[in-house]
Amino acid sequence: MIKRNSFSDMEQRNSEKVGAQMETLVLVGGGHAHLYVIKNLKSSTKARLQVILISTMDKQYYSGMASGSLEGYYSEDDMSVDLMDYCKKHQVKFIKNTVISFNPDSKYVLLSDGSTVAYHYVSFNVGSITKTNLSIKDSNCFFVKPLTSIYDIRTKIMDLCENHNRVNIIKIVVVGTGAAGIEIGLAAKTLAESKQMKVNLTFVGASAEFINGLQTQPKTTRIKTYRIWQDINWELKDPGIEINRNKILLQSGKKIQFDISILATGVSGSELFKQSGTKTDDNHFMVVNEYLQNVRYSTVFGAGDCVSFDTPFNVPKNGVYAIKEAKVLVKNLELFISGKPLIAFKPQKHFLSIIALQEGLAILVYNHFSWVGKMPFHIKEWIDRNYMKRLKR
Numbered sequence: 001m002i003k004r005n006s007f008s009d010m011e012q013r014n015s016e017k018v019g020a021q022m023e024t025l026v027l028v029g030g031g032h033a034h035l036y037v038i039k040n041l042k043s044s045t046k047a048r049l050q051v052i053l054i055s056t057m058d059k060q061y062y063s064g065m066a067s068g069s070l071e072g073y074y075s076e077d078d079m080s081v082d083l084m085d086y087c088k089k090h091q092v093k094f095i096k097n098t099v100i101s102f103n104p105d106s107k108y109v110l111l112s113d114g115s116t117v118a119y120h121y122v123s124f125n126v127g128s129i130t131k132t133n134l135s136i137k138d139s140n141c142f143f144v145k146p147l148t149s150i151y152d153i154r155t156k157i158m159d160l161c162e163n164h165n166r167v168n169i170i171k172i173v174v175v176g177t178g179a180a181g182i183e184i185g186l187a188a189k190t191l192a193e194s195k196q197m198k199v200n201l202t203f204v205g206a207s208a209e210f211i212n213g214l215q216t217q218p219k220t221t222r223i224k225t226y227r228i229w230q231d232i233n234w235e236l237k238d239p240g241i242e243i244n245r246n247k248i249l250l251q252s253g254k255k256i257q258f259d260i261s262i263l264a265t266g267v268s269g270s271e272l273f274k275q276s277g278t279k280t281d282d283n284h285f286m287v288v289n290e291y292l293q294n295v296r297y298s299t300v301f302g303a304g305d306c307v308s309f310d311t312p313f314n315v316p317k318n319g320v321y322a323i324k325e326a327k328v329l330v331k332n333l334e335l336f337i338s339g340k341p342l343i344a345f346k347p348q349k350h351f352l353s354i355i356a357l358q359e360g361l362a363i364l365v366y367n368h369f370s371w372v373g374k375m376p377f378h379i380k381e382w383i384d385r386n387y388m389k390r391l392k393r
């Protein structure tokens, strides 16, 4: 049986009532897809619809610039969009709050302060959270999500650099060897080295996929990146199981000491979907069909990391797909509201991935093609700066 959220009478009274005439579209989460929707909804649609964005923070942070921001290469302004200004510019009402649940039958979302916002149509673009099954009893352990934690990581590293008690070595452990873990780990190392510290960086990973991939690269690539990898420790195929008192315990029984540990162990979905009785997959992502529409409730849509597809295809959780989905999401919201047939999202098979390394180098990967050098780094910077420039225009 589907679990329904129960809302008290008081919560109902607190509810922001849907206007008698105008219909309301509530956008939950200021992720990539919703920023696109806000900018690209037709003005005729906005004229007949009240559009409300509800998002946890008053800024939206762009992950493409996360490692650069950790190093201090990008400022907070470069990396973020002010949601209040953005919404004002595009005639959308902004509410800074967190949606903790929603009731798809009675059509309202429940906010963390107990109030509710009623909707005719709702769309979710709330991203993902770091998934981990490690037992963590340590305040020197940081997650890569939400992205604002990179500022906490930066503060911690700066603090370690200033208070190093004459031992000028900082021990960093990164758990997770996917793109985010590699980028953030190397950026943390770069930051500490820029403060004249020596860094002992260890990557802990359940699989050896990344390092195996490096070993199959052409010789020129391996030579170019040799200096980056030579003094890094790899603990692969030996997952971490516990983090306690500045030590990580691996499955093999090995313990590694650290000054700071960073977790980039994959992602899972928001608890809010589970609370709402809507269909979710094993990782708590809301299940949608190829129209980006909830498989149980036709007035509920979603895009980006927070959704999982009930189709023969599923797509990787990254910003590239969130932006591709956004183009279909905005059309389908408009089509649905006007009672017209929806269009299907057809994901591209391959996507361009550029991982920033150190010393101005990056790895560009597209399907079986890969390229390491300074040029991929410049391409990444150009893509990232342009994305933010276009968003703020």
Ligand SMILES: Cc1cc2nc3c(=O)[nH]c(=O)nc-3n(C[C@H](O)[C@H](O)[C@H](O)COP(=O)(O)OP(=O)(O)OC[C@H]3O[C@@H](n4cnc5c(N)ncnc54)[C@H](O)[C@@H]3O)c2cc1C
Binding pocket: 028, 029, 030, 031, 032, 033, 034, 054, 055, 056, 057, 059, 060, 061, 063, 064, 065, 066, 067, 097, 098, 099, 100, 125, 126, 127, 128, 144, 145, 179, 180, 181, 183, 184, 270, 272, 303, 304, 305, 306, 317, 318, 319, 320, 321, 322, 354
């Ligand atoms: C370090 C790092 C680097 C990355 N680099 C890249 C990269 O270079 N390229 C790439 O394609 N992908 C990259 N990714 C992945 C990328 O960050 C995500 O796939 C992408 O951000 C997903 O976008 P989204 O629109 O789904 O959600 P997000 O960008 O995560 O946005 C979600 C928004 O919803 C808000 N929110 C969350 N919960 C609630 C709630 N309950 N109520 C209201 N608001 C809520 C959040 O505050 C946030 O504003 C990286 C990830 C990390 C961690």
